Amino acid sequence: MDKNQLGIEMMKEGKWEEAAKAFMEVIEANPSDAVAYINFGNVLSAVGDPEKALKFFEKAIELGGGGAAYYSAGALYYEKEKYDEARKSFEQAIKEGLHTSDNYFMLGMTFVHTGASRLALPYLQRAVELNESDAEALFQYGLCLAQEGLLDEAIAKLQKCIELEPDHADAYYNLGVAYAFKENKEAGLSMLEKALQIQPDHLLAQNTKSILISAEESN
Template sequence: MDKNQLGIEMMKEGKWEEAAKVFMEVIEANPNDAVAYVNFGNVLSAVGDPERAMKFFEKAIELGGGGAAYYSAGALLYEKEQFDEAKKMFDQAIKEGLHTSDNYFMLGMCLVQLQTARLALPYLQRAVELNPDDAEALFQYGLCLAQEGLLDEAISQLHKCIEIDEQHADALYNLGVAYAFKENKEQALSYLDKAIEIQPDHLLALNTKAVISSSDNNVN
Protein backbone atom coordinates (compact mmCIF):
# COMPACT_ATOMS: atom_id res chain seq x y z
CA MET A 1 0.00 0.00 0.00
CA ASP A 2 1.47 3.37 -1.00
CA LYS A 3 1.47 6.27 1.41
CA ASN A 4 -1.44 8.10 -0.19
CA GLN A 5 -3.60 4.99 0.18
CA LEU A 6 -2.35 4.51 3.74
CA GLY A 7 -3.39 8.07 4.57
CA ILE A 8 -6.82 7.55 3.02
CA GLU A 9 -7.32 4.45 5.18
CA MET A 10 -6.42 6.53 8.24
CA MET A 11 -8.96 9.17 7.19
CA LYS A 12 -11.66 6.49 6.98
CA GLU A 13 -10.80 5.55 10.56
CA GLY A 14 -10.96 9.18 11.71
CA LYS A 15 -7.23 9.31 12.43
CA TRP A 16 -6.86 12.83 11.07
CA GLU A 17 -3.50 13.75 12.61
CA GLU A 18 -1.89 10.52 11.48
CA ALA A 19 -3.33 10.94 7.98
CA ALA A 20 -2.09 14.53 7.77
CA LYS A 21 1.40 13.40 8.79
CA VAL A 22 1.47 10.72 6.08
CA PHE A 23 0.29 13.11 3.35
CA MET A 24 2.83 15.74 4.41
CA GLU A 25 5.58 13.13 4.17
CA VAL A 26 4.44 12.39 0.60
CA ILE A 27 4.46 16.10 -0.28
CA GLU A 28 7.93 16.60 1.23
CA ALA A 29 9.25 13.61 -0.71
CA ASN A 30 7.53 14.65 -3.93
CA PRO A 31 6.37 18.30 -4.02
CA ASN A 32 4.65 17.67 -7.35
CA ASP A 33 2.34 14.90 -6.11
CA ALA A 34 -1.07 16.49 -6.80
CA VAL A 35 -2.94 13.60 -5.19
CA ALA A 36 -1.23 14.21 -1.85
CA TYR A 37 -2.25 17.88 -1.96
CA VAL A 38 -5.88 16.86 -2.57
CA ASN A 39 -5.74 14.37 0.28
CA PHE A 40 -4.12 16.81 2.70
CA GLY A 41 -6.73 19.41 1.74
CA ASN A 42 -9.48 16.89 2.48
CA VAL A 43 -8.02 16.34 5.95
CA LEU A 44 -7.93 20.09 6.61
CA SER A 45 -11.51 20.44 5.39
CA ALA A 46 -12.65 17.59 7.64
CA VAL A 47 -11.08 19.14 10.74
CA GLY A 48 -12.56 22.57 10.09
CA ASP A 49 -9.79 24.51 8.37
CA PRO A 50 -11.41 25.41 5.02
CA GLU A 51 -9.12 28.32 4.17
CA ARG A 52 -5.94 26.23 4.31
CA ALA A 53 -7.76 23.35 2.65
CA MET A 54 -8.60 25.50 -0.37
CA LYS A 55 -4.94 26.48 -0.76
CA PHE A 56 -4.01 22.81 -1.04
CA PHE A 57 -6.80 22.17 -3.57
CA GLU A 58 -5.62 25.15 -5.62
CA LYS A 59 -2.08 23.78 -5.56
CA ALA A 60 -3.36 20.38 -6.66
CA ILE A 61 -5.23 22.00 -9.56
CA GLU A 62 -2.07 23.90 -10.50
CA LEU A 63 -0.16 20.59 -10.54
CA GLY A 64 -2.75 18.95 -12.80
CA GLY A 65 -4.67 17.12 -10.08
CA GLY A 66 -7.55 16.52 -12.45
CA GLY A 67 -11.16 15.89 -11.52
CA ALA A 68 -10.49 14.94 -7.90
CA ALA A 69 -8.92 18.33 -7.17
CA TYR A 70 -11.80 20.24 -8.75
CA TYR A 71 -14.35 18.04 -6.95
CA SER A 72 -12.79 18.63 -3.54
CA ALA A 73 -12.62 22.37 -4.17
CA GLY A 74 -16.24 22.32 -5.28
CA ALA A 75 -17.36 20.45 -2.17
CA LEU A 76 -15.65 23.02 0.03
CA LEU A 77 -17.23 25.92 -1.85
CA TYR A 78 -20.63 24.23 -1.60
CA GLU A 79 -20.27 23.99 2.18
CA LYS A 80 -19.51 27.71 2.21
CA GLU A 81 -22.71 28.26 0.17
CA GLN A 82 -20.75 29.68 -2.75
CA PHE A 83 -22.94 27.70 -5.12
CA ASP A 84 -22.04 29.40 -8.40
CA GLU A 85 -18.31 28.94 -7.82
CA ALA A 86 -18.89 25.36 -6.65
CA LYS A 87 -20.88 24.62 -9.80
CA LYS A 88 -17.93 25.75 -11.94
CA MET A 89 -15.63 23.36 -10.06
CA PHE A 90 -17.92 20.34 -10.42
CA ASP A 91 -18.46 21.15 -14.09
CA GLN A 92 -14.71 21.32 -14.62
CA ALA A 93 -14.29 18.01 -12.77
CA ILE A 94 -16.56 16.39 -15.37
CA LYS A 95 -14.50 17.95 -18.16
CA GLU A 96 -11.42 16.47 -16.48
CA GLY A 97 -13.00 13.03 -16.67
CA LEU A 98 -14.55 12.62 -13.20
CA HIS A 99 -17.81 10.92 -14.15
CA THR A 100 -18.89 9.78 -10.67
CA SER A 101 -22.33 9.74 -9.10
CA ASP A 102 -21.16 12.11 -6.36
CA ASN A 103 -19.87 14.68 -8.82
CA TYR A 104 -23.05 14.69 -10.90
CA PHE A 105 -25.12 14.86 -7.70
CA MET A 106 -23.21 17.83 -6.33
CA LEU A 107 -23.40 19.67 -9.65
CA GLY A 108 -27.14 19.07 -9.67
CA MET A 109 -27.45 20.31 -6.09
CA CYS A 110 -25.62 23.52 -6.97
CA LEU A 111 -28.17 24.16 -9.71
CA VAL A 112 -31.01 23.42 -7.28
CA GLN A 113 -29.56 25.91 -4.80
CA LEU A 114 -29.28 28.45 -7.62
CA GLN A 115 -33.03 28.08 -8.24
CA THR A 116 -32.55 26.39 -11.60
CA ALA A 117 -34.17 23.02 -10.91
CA ARG A 118 -34.86 22.31 -14.59
CA LEU A 119 -31.14 22.53 -15.36
CA ALA A 120 -30.39 20.24 -12.40
CA LEU A 121 -32.56 17.39 -13.67
CA PRO A 122 -30.12 15.72 -16.11
CA TYR A 123 -27.31 15.78 -13.54
CA LEU A 124 -29.44 14.30 -10.77
CA GLN A 125 -30.75 11.73 -13.23
CA ARG A 126 -27.21 10.76 -14.13
CA ALA A 127 -26.29 10.52 -10.45
CA VAL A 128 -29.03 7.95 -9.75
CA GLU A 129 -28.19 6.06 -12.94
CA LEU A 130 -24.61 5.67 -11.73
CA ASN A 131 -25.65 4.84 -8.15
CA PRO A 132 -29.25 3.59 -7.97
CA ASP A 133 -28.83 2.81 -4.25
CA ASP A 134 -28.20 6.42 -3.21
CA ALA A 135 -31.37 7.31 -1.29
CA GLU A 136 -30.53 11.00 -1.01
CA ALA A 137 -29.85 11.32 -4.74
CA LEU A 138 -33.16 9.59 -5.49
CA PHE A 139 -34.92 11.96 -3.08
CA GLN A 140 -33.42 15.10 -4.57
CA TYR A 141 -34.12 13.87 -8.10
CA GLY A 142 -37.72 13.13 -7.16
CA LEU A 143 -38.08 16.53 -5.51
CA CYS A 144 -36.70 18.25 -8.59
CA LEU A 145 -39.11 16.34 -10.84
CA ALA A 146 -42.01 17.35 -8.60
CA GLN A 147 -40.98 21.00 -8.74
CA GLU A 148 -41.14 20.79 -12.51
CA GLY A 149 -44.65 19.29 -12.35
CA LEU A 150 -43.57 15.79 -13.40
CA LEU A 151 -45.56 14.08 -10.64
CA ASP A 152 -45.65 10.51 -11.92
CA GLU A 153 -41.89 10.48 -12.45
CA ALA A 154 -41.37 12.13 -9.07
CA ILE A 155 -43.51 9.54 -7.30
CA SER A 156 -41.51 6.75 -8.94
CA GLN A 157 -38.18 8.15 -7.69
CA LEU A 158 -39.52 8.88 -4.18
CA HIS A 159 -40.78 5.31 -3.92
CA LYS A 160 -37.31 4.07 -4.84
CA CYS A 161 -35.90 6.34 -2.13
CA ILE A 162 -38.07 4.90 0.66
CA GLU A 163 -37.41 1.36 -0.55
CA ILE A 164 -33.77 2.03 0.35
CA ASP A 165 -34.40 4.27 3.38
CA GLU A 166 -37.85 3.64 4.79
CA GLN A 167 -37.15 6.19 7.56
CA HIS A 168 -36.72 9.08 5.10
CA ALA A 169 -39.41 11.38 6.52
CA ASP A 170 -38.98 14.08 3.87
CA ALA A 171 -39.43 11.57 1.05
CA LEU A 172 -42.59 10.25 2.71
CA TYR A 173 -43.88 13.80 3.17
CA ASN A 174 -43.27 14.64 -0.47
CA LEU A 175 -45.00 11.44 -1.56
CA GLY A 176 -47.97 12.59 0.50
CA VAL A 177 -47.94 15.97 -1.22
CA ALA A 178 -47.63 14.38 -4.67
CA TYR A 179 -50.60 12.09 -4.04
CA ALA A 180 -52.59 15.05 -2.69
CA PHE A 181 -51.98 16.89 -5.97
CA LYS A 182 -53.22 13.80 -7.78
CA GLU A 183 -56.33 13.99 -5.55
CA ASN A 184 -55.61 10.61 -3.96
CA LYS A 185 -56.30 11.69 -0.38
CA GLU A 186 -56.14 8.18 1.09
CA GLN A 187 -52.62 7.62 -0.21
CA ALA A 188 -51.62 11.16 0.67
CA LEU A 189 -52.71 10.79 4.31
CA SER A 190 -51.04 7.37 4.54
CA TYR A 191 -47.63 8.75 3.59
CA LEU A 192 -48.07 11.89 5.70
CA ASP A 193 -48.89 9.70 8.70
CA LYS A 194 -45.74 7.65 8.12
CA ALA A 195 -43.65 10.84 7.92
CA ILE A 196 -45.16 12.10 11.19
CA GLU A 197 -44.64 8.73 12.88
CA ILE A 198 -40.93 8.89 12.04
CA GLN A 199 -40.61 12.61 12.78
CA PRO A 200 -43.42 13.81 15.07
CA ASP A 201 -42.34 17.46 14.76
CA HIS A 202 -42.42 17.45 10.94
CA LEU A 203 -44.38 20.70 10.65
CA LEU A 204 -44.90 20.53 6.90
CA ALA A 205 -46.38 17.03 7.16
CA LEU A 206 -48.54 18.03 10.14
CA ASN A 207 -49.84 21.14 8.39
CA THR A 208 -50.51 19.34 5.11
CA LYS A 209 -52.36 16.59 6.92
CA ALA A 210 -54.46 19.19 8.74
CA VAL A 211 -55.37 20.90 5.45
CA ILE A 212 -56.37 17.62 3.79
CA SER A 213 -58.34 16.48 6.84
CA SER A 214 -60.07 19.86 7.05
CA SER A 215 -61.12 19.68 3.40
CA ASP A 216 -62.59 16.23 4.03
CA ASN A 217 -64.57 17.56 6.99
CA ASN A 218 -65.84 20.51 4.95
CA VAL A 219 -67.09 18.16 2.24
CA ASN A 220 -68.88 16.08 4.84
Protein backbone atom coordinates in the same frame (compact mmCIF):
# COMPACT_ATOMS: atom_id res chain seq x y z
CA MET B 1 1.25 0.22 1.74
CA ASP B 2 2.37 3.56 0.29
CA LYS B 3 2.08 6.76 2.32
CA ASN B 4 -0.95 8.07 0.39
CA GLN B 5 -2.84 4.85 1.10
CA LEU B 6 -1.69 4.88 4.72
CA GLY B 7 -2.98 8.44 5.08
CA ILE B 8 -6.35 7.46 3.62
CA GLU B 9 -6.61 4.60 6.10
CA MET B 10 -5.83 7.03 8.93
CA MET B 11 -8.55 9.38 7.66
CA LYS B 12 -11.09 6.54 7.68
CA GLU B 13 -10.21 5.97 11.34
CA GLY B 14 -10.47 9.67 12.16
CA LYS B 15 -6.74 9.89 12.94
CA TRP B 16 -6.28 13.27 11.34
CA GLU B 17 -2.79 14.08 12.65
CA GLU B 18 -1.41 10.74 11.49
CA ALA B 19 -3.10 11.21 8.09
CA ALA B 20 -1.69 14.72 7.69
CA LYS B 21 1.80 13.44 8.62
CA ALA B 22 1.62 10.69 6.00
CA PHE B 23 0.48 13.04 3.23
CA MET B 24 3.05 15.68 4.14
CA GLU B 25 5.79 13.07 3.94
CA VAL B 26 4.61 12.25 0.40
CA ILE B 27 4.65 15.95 -0.54
CA GLU B 28 8.13 16.44 0.91
CA ALA B 29 9.44 13.40 -0.97
CA ASN B 30 7.63 14.26 -4.20
CA PRO B 31 6.43 17.89 -4.41
CA SER B 32 4.70 17.20 -7.73
CA ASP B 33 2.35 14.50 -6.33
CA ALA B 34 -1.05 16.10 -6.92
CA VAL B 35 -2.89 13.28 -5.13
CA ALA B 36 -1.07 14.02 -1.89
CA TYR B 37 -2.11 17.69 -2.10
CA ILE B 38 -5.75 16.64 -2.62
CA ASN B 39 -5.56 14.26 0.32
CA PHE B 40 -3.90 16.81 2.58
CA GLY B 41 -6.53 19.37 1.58
CA ASN B 42 -9.27 16.88 2.47
CA VAL B 43 -7.74 16.49 5.94
CA LEU B 44 -7.64 20.25 6.42
CA SER B 45 -11.26 20.54 5.28
CA ALA B 46 -12.31 17.77 7.67
CA VAL B 47 -10.68 19.47 10.66
CA GLY B 48 -12.24 22.86 9.87
CA ASP B 49 -9.57 24.80 7.99
CA PRO B 50 -11.24 25.41 4.60
CA GLU B 51 -9.09 28.37 3.58
CA LYS B 52 -5.85 26.41 3.87
CA ALA B 53 -7.53 23.36 2.31
CA LEU B 54 -8.44 25.40 -0.76
CA LYS B 55 -4.79 26.36 -1.26
CA PHE B 56 -3.86 22.68 -1.38
CA PHE B 57 -6.65 21.94 -3.88
CA GLU B 58 -5.49 24.84 -6.04
CA LYS B 59 -1.95 23.48 -5.93
CA ALA B 60 -3.26 20.04 -6.92
CA ILE B 61 -5.09 21.61 -9.88
CA GLU B 62 -1.89 23.42 -10.88
CA LEU B 63 -0.05 20.07 -10.77
CA GLY B 64 -2.62 18.40 -13.02
CA GLY B 65 -4.75 16.79 -10.32
CA GLY B 66 -7.63 16.66 -12.77
CA GLY B 67 -11.23 15.96 -11.88
CA ALA B 68 -10.52 14.84 -8.31
CA ALA B 69 -8.89 18.17 -7.48
CA TYR B 70 -11.75 20.17 -8.98
CA TYR B 71 -14.30 17.97 -7.18
CA SER B 72 -12.62 18.52 -3.82
CA ALA B 73 -12.52 22.27 -4.40
CA GLY B 74 -16.17 22.20 -5.44
CA ALA B 75 -17.19 20.30 -2.31
CA LEU B 76 -15.43 22.90 -0.18
CA TYR B 77 -17.15 25.78 -1.99
CA TYR B 78 -20.48 23.97 -1.63
CA GLU B 79 -19.97 23.57 2.11
CA LYS B 80 -19.29 27.32 2.34
CA GLU B 81 -22.52 27.94 0.34
CA LYS B 82 -20.59 29.47 -2.56
CA TYR B 83 -22.76 27.67 -5.07
CA ASP B 84 -21.60 29.45 -8.24
CA GLU B 85 -17.95 28.64 -7.52
CA ALA B 86 -18.94 25.08 -6.59
CA ARG B 87 -20.88 24.66 -9.84
CA LYS B 88 -17.91 25.81 -11.92
CA SER B 89 -15.61 23.38 -10.11
CA PHE B 90 -17.95 20.40 -10.57
CA GLU B 91 -18.46 21.29 -14.24
CA GLN B 92 -14.70 21.45 -14.71
CA ALA B 93 -14.35 18.09 -12.95
CA ILE B 94 -16.65 16.59 -15.60
CA LYS B 95 -14.58 18.19 -18.36
CA GLU B 96 -11.52 16.60 -16.76
CA GLY B 97 -13.19 13.18 -16.98
CA LEU B 98 -14.70 12.73 -13.50
CA HIS B 99 -18.02 11.09 -14.40
CA THR B 100 -19.01 9.87 -10.95
CA SER B 101 -22.44 9.78 -9.35
CA ASP B 102 -21.22 12.04 -6.54
CA ASN B 103 -19.95 14.71 -8.91
CA TYR B 104 -23.18 14.80 -10.93
CA PHE B 105 -25.21 14.85 -7.70
CA MET B 106 -23.25 17.75 -6.24
CA LEU B 107 -23.47 19.68 -9.51
CA GLY B 108 -27.22 19.18 -9.54
CA MET B 109 -27.47 20.35 -5.95
CA THR B 110 -25.74 23.64 -6.77
CA PHE B 111 -28.69 24.37 -9.07
CA VAL B 112 -31.19 23.21 -6.41
CA HIS B 113 -29.76 25.69 -3.93
CA THR B 114 -30.01 28.54 -6.42
CA GLY B 115 -33.65 27.77 -7.21
CA ALA B 116 -33.04 26.31 -10.67
CA SER B 117 -34.63 22.88 -10.30
CA ARG B 118 -35.09 22.47 -14.06
CA LEU B 119 -31.35 22.89 -14.62
CA ALA B 120 -30.66 20.43 -11.80
CA LEU B 121 -32.75 17.65 -13.38
CA PRO B 122 -30.30 16.21 -15.94
CA TYR B 123 -27.46 16.07 -13.41
CA LEU B 124 -29.56 14.43 -10.69
CA GLN B 125 -30.91 12.01 -13.29
CA ARG B 126 -27.37 11.08 -14.27
CA ALA B 127 -26.38 10.67 -10.62
CA VAL B 128 -29.24 8.20 -10.11
CA GLU B 129 -28.38 6.35 -13.32
CA LEU B 130 -24.81 5.88 -12.10
CA ASN B 131 -25.85 4.84 -8.59
CA GLU B 132 -29.38 3.49 -8.32
CA SER B 133 -28.96 2.80 -4.60
CA ASP B 134 -28.31 6.42 -3.62
CA ALA B 135 -31.43 7.26 -1.61
CA GLU B 136 -30.58 10.96 -1.24
CA ALA B 137 -30.01 11.39 -4.97
CA LEU B 138 -33.36 9.72 -5.64
CA PHE B 139 -35.02 12.00 -3.08
CA GLN B 140 -33.58 15.20 -4.53
CA TYR B 141 -34.34 14.06 -8.08
CA GLY B 142 -37.92 13.31 -7.02
CA LEU B 143 -38.26 16.77 -5.45
CA CYS B 144 -37.07 18.48 -8.63
CA LEU B 145 -39.41 16.41 -10.78
CA ALA B 146 -42.31 17.39 -8.49
CA GLN B 147 -41.35 21.07 -8.65
CA GLU B 148 -41.48 20.85 -12.43
CA GLY B 149 -44.95 19.27 -12.27
CA LEU B 150 -43.81 15.80 -13.31
CA LEU B 151 -45.73 14.11 -10.51
CA ASP B 152 -45.85 10.52 -11.76
CA GLU B 153 -42.10 10.48 -12.29
CA ALA B 154 -41.57 12.17 -8.92
CA ILE B 155 -43.69 9.59 -7.12
CA ALA B 156 -41.73 6.74 -8.72
CA LYS B 157 -38.40 8.19 -7.53
CA LEU B 158 -39.66 8.98 -4.02
CA GLN B 159 -41.09 5.46 -3.72
CA LYS B 160 -37.70 4.06 -4.69
CA CYS B 161 -36.10 6.34 -2.09
CA ILE B 162 -38.21 4.94 0.76
CA GLU B 163 -37.57 1.38 -0.43
CA LEU B 164 -33.89 2.09 0.14
CA GLU B 165 -34.36 4.23 3.24
CA PRO B 166 -37.64 3.30 4.98
CA ASP B 167 -37.24 5.98 7.69
CA HIS B 168 -36.95 8.93 5.27
CA ALA B 169 -39.71 11.13 6.73
CA ASP B 170 -39.27 13.90 4.16
CA ALA B 171 -39.71 11.43 1.31
CA TYR B 172 -43.01 10.24 2.82
CA TYR B 173 -44.10 13.85 3.31
CA ASN B 174 -43.38 14.77 -0.30
CA LEU B 175 -45.13 11.63 -1.50
CA GLY B 176 -48.14 12.77 0.51
CA VAL B 177 -48.07 16.16 -1.17
CA ALA B 178 -47.66 14.62 -4.63
CA TYR B 179 -50.64 12.29 -4.11
CA ALA B 180 -52.69 15.22 -2.79
CA PHE B 181 -51.95 17.19 -5.95
CA LYS B 182 -53.11 14.18 -7.96
CA GLU B 183 -56.32 14.31 -5.88
CA ASN B 184 -55.63 10.95 -4.28
CA LYS B 185 -56.29 12.12 -0.72
CA GLU B 186 -56.37 8.61 0.76
CA ALA B 187 -52.87 7.81 -0.47
CA GLY B 188 -51.74 11.31 0.49
CA LEU B 189 -52.96 10.95 4.06
CA SER B 190 -51.38 7.50 4.32
CA MET B 191 -47.98 8.89 3.32
CA LEU B 192 -48.31 11.83 5.71
CA GLU B 193 -49.20 9.45 8.55
CA LYS B 194 -46.04 7.45 7.84
CA ALA B 195 -43.97 10.65 7.86
CA LEU B 196 -45.43 11.51 11.28
CA GLN B 197 -44.85 8.02 12.63
CA ILE B 198 -41.17 8.44 11.80
CA GLN B 199 -40.96 12.09 12.86
CA PRO B 200 -43.90 13.16 15.06
CA ASP B 201 -42.79 16.81 15.10
CA HIS B 202 -42.74 17.10 11.27
CA LEU B 203 -44.63 20.41 11.07
CA LEU B 204 -45.13 20.39 7.31
CA ALA B 205 -46.64 16.91 7.46
CA GLN B 206 -48.86 17.95 10.38
CA ASN B 207 -50.11 21.05 8.55
CA THR B 208 -50.70 19.26 5.25
CA LYS B 209 -52.56 16.45 7.01
CA SER B 210 -54.81 19.03 8.74
CA ILE B 211 -55.55 20.73 5.42
CA LEU B 212 -56.49 17.43 3.74
CA ILE B 213 -58.69 16.37 6.64
CA SER B 214 -60.44 19.77 6.69
CA ALA B 215 -61.00 19.56 2.93
CA GLU B 216 -62.54 16.08 3.34
CA GLU B 217 -64.83 17.24 6.15
CA SER B 218 -66.08 20.22 4.15
CA ASN B 219 -67.07 18.02 1.18
